Amino acid sequence: RYSTGAFRCASGFGKMAATLTAITYISGYLVLLFLALCLASGLYYLAELAEEYTILTRRILGYSIWAIGVLHIILAIFEGFSVAASLLSLLTLVAYWQLLGTFPFVSVGDLKFILAIVLFLAENTVWVLTLRSAKARLVEVLAFFALLVWSVPLGLFVSLTFDDAVLPSTGGQPRKSKPSTLKSILSWAQSSVAPRREDHKLF
Numbered sequence: 179r180y181s182t183g184a185f186r187c188a189s190g191f192g193k194m195a196a197t198l199t200a201i202t203y204i205s206g207y208l209v210l211l212f213l214a215l216c217l218a219s220g221l222y223y224l225a226e227l228a229e230e231y232t233i234l235t236r237r238i239l240g241y242s243i244w245a246i247g248v249l250h251i252i253l254a255i256f257e258g259f260s261v262a263a264s265l266l267s268l269l270t271l272v273a274y275w276q277l278l279g280t281f282p283f284v285s286v287g288d289l290k291f292i293l294a295i296v297l298f299l300a301e302n303t304v305w306v307l308t309l310r311s312a313k314a315r316l317v318e319v320l321a322f323f324a325l326l327v328w329s330v331p332l333g334l335f336v337s338l339t340f341d342d343a344v345l346p347s348t349g350g351q352p353r354k355s356k357p358s359t360l361k362s363i364l365s366w367a368q369s370s371v372a373p374r375r376e377d378h379k380l381f
Contacts, residue, residue: 229282229337232337236281236282239278242333246326246330250268260304263304263308266301266304267327271330273297276294281337282337283339298331301327302327
């Protein structure tokens with residue numbers, strides 16, 4: 179009788195554990211979806227600001243490139259970071275700087291744009307291998323990449339658009355004839371997932 183009760187208890191616990199596992203997975207996916215929506219909203223807001231204040235955005239990106247370049251030099255000289263990886267990062271920053279010449283517009287077939295993409299991928303690969311060999315902690319790796327590797331490309335990605343014309347506007351700020359590429363993608367995704375009410379006509 180005791181063994182039968184213990185078996186029933188264990189069986190019930192197993193079913194409960196399976197239910198809790200399912201709930202955990204569902205909750206985890208919902209949290210990831212919520213974070214993705216928050217990230218998309220934040221990027222859309224940044225794209226709005228970059229579109230509205232093009233000159234200011236260009237200046238901020240330019241200052242950021244200089245500041246990150248100085249940080250790479252400091253880390254290489256005083257902290258013993260890889261000189262080769264630091265030089266690659268500086269070369270990548272130069273490629274980003276070249277994109278500011280036609281900011282916020284860029285052509286997909288432009289050699290400067292292609293070179294920036296290639297250097298970005300190479301920089302990420304080199305720093306991953308370098309920091310892994312140095313046995314850096316995950317928090318340190320994420321902080322390094324967020325500030326010194328990803329910040330400028332993210333700013334460019336948020337504000338760049340594939341176009342070739344600028345329309346004048348008030349306040350001395352050039353206004354783009356088309357929104358940024360990221361904003362266009364997010365707007366298309368929003369209209370596809372949740373169409374606006376006025377798009378549905380009543381017959």
